[in-house]
Structures are given as C-alpha cells and as structure tokens.
Amino acid sequence: MTTRPLTRLFSSTTRPLSLLSSSTASSSSPSSSLLSPACAVPSSSASRGIKLPPLRYHVFKEPIPYPVGLKLQNDIIDRRLAAKTKDPVGSRGVGDLVLLLEHTPTYTTGRRDNSPNPNELHPEEKKVQNVGASFFITKRGGQVTYHGPGQLVGYPILDLNVMETSTRCYVEYLQAMLGDYVREISALGDTILAPHPDGHVGVFSSPTEKVSSIGIHLRHRITSHGFAMNITPEPLKWFDLVLACGLADVRASSLHDLISRSAVSNGVIPSLPSVADVAGDMVPKFGELFGREIVGLEGEGKHGVVTEEIEEIRTLVKKAEADAKEQNGNSGGWATEPDLSKSG
Amino acid sequence: MLSALRRTATTGAFRHVAVPARTQALRFSAVRFVSTRYTTDHEWVAFDSNTNIGTVGITDYAQKALGDVVFVELPAHGSEIAQGDSIGAVESVKAASDIYAPVSGIIDEINETLADQPGLLNKAPQGDGWLCKVKLSDPAEFEALLNADAYKAHCEGA
Numbered sequence: 001m002t003t004r005p006l007t008r009l010f011s012s013t014t015r016p017l018s019l020l021s022s023s024t025a026s027s028s029s030p031s032s033s034l035l036s037p038a039c040a041v042p043s044s045s046a047s048r049g050i051k052l053p054p055l056r057y058h059v060f061k062e063p064i065p066y067p068v069g070l071k072l073q074n075d076i077i078d079r080r081l082a083a084k085t086k087d088p089v090g091s092r093g094v095g096d097l098v099l100l101l102e103h104t105p106t107y108t109t110g111r112r113d114n115s116p117n118p119n120e121l122h123p124e125e126k127k128v129q130n131v132g133a134s135f136f137i138t139k140r141g142g143q144v145t146y147h148g149p150g151q152l153v154g155y156p157i158l159d160l161n162v163m164e165t166s167t168r169c170y171v172e173y174l175q176a177m178l179g180d181y182v183r184e185i186s187a188l189g190d191t192i193l194a195p196h197p198d199g200h201v202g203v204f205s206s207p208t209e210k211v212s213s214i215g216i217h218l219r220h221r222i223t224s225h226g227f228a229m230n231i232t233p234e235p236l237k238w239f240d241l242v243l244a245c246g247l248a249d250v251r252a253s254s255l256h257d258l259i260s261r262s263a264v265s266n267g268v269i270p271s272l273p274s275v276a277d278v279a280g281d282m283v284p285k286f287g288e289l290f291g292r293e294i295v296g297l298e299g300e301g302k303h304g305v306v307t308e309e310i311e312e313i314r315t316l317v318k319k320a321e322a323d324a325k326e327q328n329g330n331s332g333g334w335a336t337e338p339d340l341s342k343s344g
Numbered sequence: 345m346l347s348a349l350r351r352t353a354t355t356g357a358f359r360h361v362a363v364p365a366r367t368q369a370l371r372f373s374a375v376r377f378v379s380t381r382y383t384t385d386h387e388w389v390a391f392d393s394n395t396n397i398g399t400v401g402i403t404d405y406a407q408k409a410l411g412d413v414v415f416v417e418l419p420a421h422g423s424e425i426a427q428g429d430s431i432g433a434v435e436s437v438k439a440a441s442d443i444y445a446p447v448s449g450i451i452d453e454i455n456e457t458l459a460d461q462p463g464l465l466n467k468a469p470q471g472d473g474w475l476c477k478v479k480l481s482d483p484a485e486f487e488a489l490l491n492a493d494a495y496k497a498h499c500e501g502a
Contacts (some may be wrong), residue, residue, distance in 0.1 A: 038408075111440050112415045129478055139433065141415075141440040165440045168411030201438045216439035219430070220385065223439075 002284040035176060037170035052093035052162065055286060056310070058317055059279045061103035063149050063334065064324035066136055069103060072320040073224040077155055080222060083309040084159075092162045094307050097297065098286050099155040099191055100279040103147035104334040105133035105238060110142045110215055124242045130342035131241060132335035140225040142215030143246040149334070150234030150254070152275050154226045154282065161221040163290065171201060171214060174227055177289050178212045179203045181281065182229075185273070186258035187266070200247060203229070208254040213245060228253040231275045237337050374454060381486060383446045388470060391486045398447055398486060401474040402434065402465065405499050410436040414464040416458040418476055421454035423451045425478065427485050432475075443475065447485045453477040
C-alpha cells in the first residue's frame with residue numbers, strides 16, 4: 001500500500017525552532033529522522049488533491065485522571081464511527097483531532113499483559129501497589145509505562161483510512177516528528193535516537209535512556225492513545241519503580257535533563273520549557289506533519305463549517321474537563337512523588 | 345506469566361474436515377466446497393459449506409499495513425460472536441489493531457501456532473497465519489461479504 005506523502009519532512013537541526021516554516025523541503029541531514037522506504041514513497045493519490053478538513057486540537061489546562069482520558073477517546077471514536085456510517089463522504093476527516101494533556105499519576109500497560117486470571121496482579125502492578133498511582137491494563141500496543149504531571153501526553157484521534165496512511169507508517173511519522181523535536185529543542189543532534197539502534201520504537205537520548213514513548217490502539221482504523229514525552233524530571237522517580245516498556249536496562253530521561261546537559265557543555269544558561277510550552281510547539285507540527293490546517297476545537301477554521309460531529313466532540317471534551325475537575329477535587333489532588341513508605 | 349496468545353480452554357488437537365464419500369471414483373481431487381470472501385476491514389473468510397466452518401484471517405494488504413506482528417489476541421474457544429464484534433487484536437510496532445468478527449457464530453478453533461510465531465501473520469496471512477475458525481450461525485452473512493474482485497476494487501479505491 002502506498003501512503004500519502006508528507007508535505008513537510010524532517011528539517012535540519014541547524015534551523016532554530018522559532019524559524020521553522022512549513023516548507024516542503026525534505027532534508028538529507030544525517031541528524032534528521034529516516035523513514036523506511038515504504039513510508040517515504042509518495043502516493044499516487046496525492047495527485048488527486050483531495051483536501052481534508054482542518055485537523056482540530058485541544059490542550060487540557062489541568063492534569064486529568066487516566067480513565068477520564070480513556071473514556072473521552074472512546075466516546076469520540078464512537079461518535080466518529082456513527083458519523084461515518086451516516087455520511088461516509090461528508091464526515092471524512094472532520095473529527096480528526098489531537099488531544100494534548102497531562103495525566104494524574106498512573107501506570108498503564110498494553111493488551112499483551114491482559115492476564116487471564118483477574119485475581120492475580122500484574123507483576124509490575126505489585127511493585128507500585130501503594131505508591132500513590134493507579135494501574136490500568138489498556139487496549140493499546142506496547143508495555144508498561146508511567147503517565148503523570150511533568151509529562152506531555154498526546155492522543156491523536158485520526159482516521160488512517162481517510163488519511164491514506166498505513167498503521168506502520170503512522171507510527172514512524174509520529175516517532176520521527178517527536179525525535180526531530182527533541183533533537184532540535186535539546187540541541188543534542190545525533191545523540192537522540194528514534195528508533196533505538198536495536199529497533200525499539202520511541203525516542204531515546206542514549207541506548208539506555210528513553211524520553212518519549214508511543215503506544216497506539218486502532219478501532220476500524222481510527223487511532224487512539226498515542227505518545228508521551230517526559231518534559232520535567234517529575235515523572236522520573238515514578239518510572240524508576242517499574243520495568244518500563246519491557247526494556248530492563250533503559251531508564252527514563254526528561255527534556256529538561258537533555259536541555260541542561262547540552263547547555264552545560266555549550267556554556268549557556270538553559271531555557272526550560274513547561275509542558276504547556278511543548279504542547280504549544282507540537283500543535284503546528286501536527287499540521288505540518290499531515291499537511292493540514294490545524295485549528296483549535298473551539299475555532300471555526302478557514303472554512304467556517306462546524307458540523308454536528310464537531311459540536312458533539314466539543315461537548316464530550318467539556319464534560320471530560322468537568323469530570324476531571326470533580327474527581328481531582330474529590331481525591332484531594334495528586335502526589336508529586338511516589339510514596340515509598342508502604343512498599344514491601 | 346505472559347503468553348503471546350491469550351485464551352482459556354482449547355480443544356488441543358486439530359479437527360479434520362470431513363469430505364463426502366463418492367460412490368464413483370474420480371480421477372481429479374475432490375470437489376472443493378470452500379469459497380473465500382472478504383470484508384472492508386481487510387479480513388478474509390474461507391467458508392466450507394459442507395462443515396459450516398469459516399476460517400478467518402487478515403489479508404496480505406492488512407499485514408503489509410501493520411508491519412511486523414509481535415502479538416495476536418484471539419477470542420476464547422467456544423465464545424459466541426456476532427458479526428462486527430471486536431474479537432481480539434493484532435499488535436505490531438506499538439500499535440494494536442482491533443479485529444472484528446466478519447460473520448456471526450461460535451469460535452470452533454484458534455490458531456495456537458500464533459502464540460509462538462506471531463510473524464506467521466506477516467509471512468502467510470492467507471495460509472498458515474489464519475486466526476480462528478468459526479461455526480457460522482448464519483451462512484447468508486458470508487454470501488453478503490465482498491468477493492475477490494470487489495475486495496480488490498476496495499483496496500485500490502482506498
């Protein structure tokens with residue numbers, strides 16, 4: 001299968017982030033992410049020039065509990081599948097959306113770990129029983145990971161059929177975009193590896209350090225779950241308690257660590273972005289990556305058409321924010337570090 | 345303990361498909377009662393009208409789009425499934441894609457080899473990489489699926 005070409009492939013690391021434009025040049029710089037041949041080949045359908053509606057995005061202001069995010073994604077996909085059935089042509093790409101957020105402290109794992117014995121705890125869950133985080137088994141690919149404040153989580157909800165993108169290429173594009181972002185903002189160039197030299201998917205700051213992970217679920221070719229990137233060091237103590245991603249000798253690193261590392265060696269004062277800053281940086285990158293206008297969920301877009309589907313999604317997002325606020329209120333907030341006093 | 349294939353009880357042995365006895369000797373191989381149809385979700389069903397069993401798998405188009413398969417999740421033997429139900433998933437490079445029941449019925453058998461060799465799904469998706477066998481509750485559902493030409497057109501149009 002051929003994949004629709006990207007209008008912007010990956011830029012050279014010598015260009016400062018602030019000067020990045022949505023140019024169509026693809027770079028042959030050795031620091032840029034390489035795509036496998038199947039994903040770099042332009043699609044014949046590109047010449048059809050079918051324009052997709054704007055990509056939407058929403059950035060959550062406060063960390064949300066994991067189940068709230070999960071329910072939101074599934075409800076959005078249910079609405080999208082219903083809209084697709086009702087109007088397969090008109091709904092094409094309308095509900096494509098990127099959610100950017102943080103979670104409250106949570107460990108999750110993928111469907112490989114779905115234990116047949118519901119009375120038995122997952123071995124990684126046993127390690128973090130009382131530390132102040134929840135543990136969920138999800139339907140995404142990938143293994144154990146941690147989500148929490150200080151880490152940017154992104155949930156692109158995209159119809160890969162409409163975007164004419166295969167699953168494997170989608171993962172590669174996401175990985176390459178995240179890898180390039182880390183390279184640029186940390187100024188660490190070639191030391192940033194995406195994927196790992198042994199082939200593990202994600203963004204690594206050395207063969208034994210991982211800064212960003214990917215785990216996707218697809219329902220009828222619509223994506224959910226997505227990626228996570230450690231921005232501040234806050235997630236790291238939590239990561240240290242588990243064997244994340246099934247990689248025994250890999251530790252988590254954070255963007256702040258990496259920026260400080262290169263700033264020290266360059267003799268400059270590091271400028272450390274907040275999670276919100278990184279979310280803001282990611283928004284235009286998604287638009288560039290998929291060659292689409294990107295507009296806030298509440299916005300009109302150039303075309304000014306807001307369909308019932310978008311209204312329904314707006315309602316779901318508002319409800320999720322309200323639920324998150326209520327749950328966080330009821331639980332009295334969340335821990336900033338794991339409570340090790342009760343572990344055995 | 346993690347196993348690559350999640351399941352409950354299984355029959356263990358493979359069922360042999362019964363072929364009707366012929367009163368007259370035929371010099372050719374026995375007439376095949378099996379025909380294959382496809383779904384828009386890139387699955388195939390090879391239906392044996394004699395036994396009422398449909399073998400289900402994903403197509404070559406699907407396995408190419410997924411990349412290297414690392415894990416296959418299948419329904420439990422004996423589960424009752426309705427057409428369109430999510431019955432498991434295929435995981436490749438960090439992406440787990442739900443698979444859907446192309447027809448309604450009862451799971452008769454699952455492909456145990458996929459537990460140790462999930463890569464069979466890439467190597468032989470329409471052969472040894474079959475996913476499961478279903479005893480159809482409504483063969484008319486099979487008849488309504490895409491034939492080879494319609495499926496090919498669907499792939500090209502996609």
